[in-house]
Amino acid sequence: MSKLTVSQVKALLKTIDNLTDPRLVELTADPRKGVQAALTQHQRWFKRRQAALAAFNQRFKYERALWQSGCQYVAGMDEVGRGPLAGPVVTCAVILDDQFDLVGVTDSKQLTRHERELLYLRIVDEAVEVSIAVNEPATIDRLNIYAATQDAMMRAVNSLYHRPDHLIVDAVPLPFDFPQTTLIKGDQKSISVAAASIVAKEYRDHLMRDYDQVYPGYGFAENMGYGTKEHLAGLAQHGVTPIHRRSFKPVPQYL
Known part of the structure; x- marks a missing residue:
């Protein structure tokens, strides 16, 4: 994972929709600021998505x-x-x-x-x-x-x-x-x-x-x-x- 550029990491994160994905653990250890910023953004996106899904399911009751x-x-x-x-x-x-x-x-x-x-x-x-x-x-x-x-x-x-x-x-x-x-x-x-x-x-x-x-x-x-x-x-x-x-x-x- 350390061989990926920051742009490649951002592209990869768009394909990950599970916070238990082992690739996230590996990326967490990456010292590059761009990677850490991308991880933070991904976590925010995931939380918003989970909240939207919960609201969607509630409106389907x-x-x-x-x-x-x-x-x-x-x-x-x-x-x-x-x-x-x-x-x-x-x-x-x-x-x-x-x-x-x-x-x-x-x-x-x-x-x-x-x-x-x-x-x-x-x-x-x-x-x-x-x-x-x-x-x-x-x-x-x-x-x-x-x-x-x-x-x-x-x-x-x-x-x-x-x-x-x-x-x-x-x-x-x-x-x-x-x-x-x-x-x-x-x-x-x-x-x-x-x-x-x-x-x-x-x-x-x-x-x-x-x-x-x-x-x-x-x-x-x-x-x-x-x-x-x-x-x-x-x-x-x-x-x-x-x-x-x-x-x-x-x-x-x-x-």
Whole structure:
């Protein structure tokens, strides 16, 4: 091991995921500062990885318990876009299996845009099934946001090819005949709900960036329709667009 350069040692450490590996013991005796710094960095990485794995397994506990009870298909449900002044509410149902291993899947709000984008693509690729349903502003104004969210969630479930044996829903209980577990902050407690939150947010964010091209001047690409200072200034200057929710204050005053 002493014949390896520091760069080679760093490359080797990237392949070691067990702190009991005998090569680590040998490297510990290496007096070179670069090697010792690399070992310290590797130990920090390993601890972070172990913590992430533990958190991942904790967030999988609801799904595993339901699988063990005989449920084959468990769908996680989440929504994005209940609070904005403009744009749709987007809901998503995701069915995973016990082979799903994307450790980085967590509450979408805790991820960067780049992290969400990468995870979105992998979730869609690796999930058993993903279903999305959208309710536009006119429906939100007609039903109210809570009912419009429930309606979109139920349509997302009913559109699944695999009929779920059980639903895990983030905060919004659904009034239909599916066994369901409702979790407050479910995207922090359930992997399938977290996966649904990532897919729904990415889908809606892409829509709002497209709307920014159609309706410039409101900052939709950055604020995603929320009532930021830039968005309110756009309303004052340009008025209300077709994607604004007319039942949400202060939109009516700009009609």
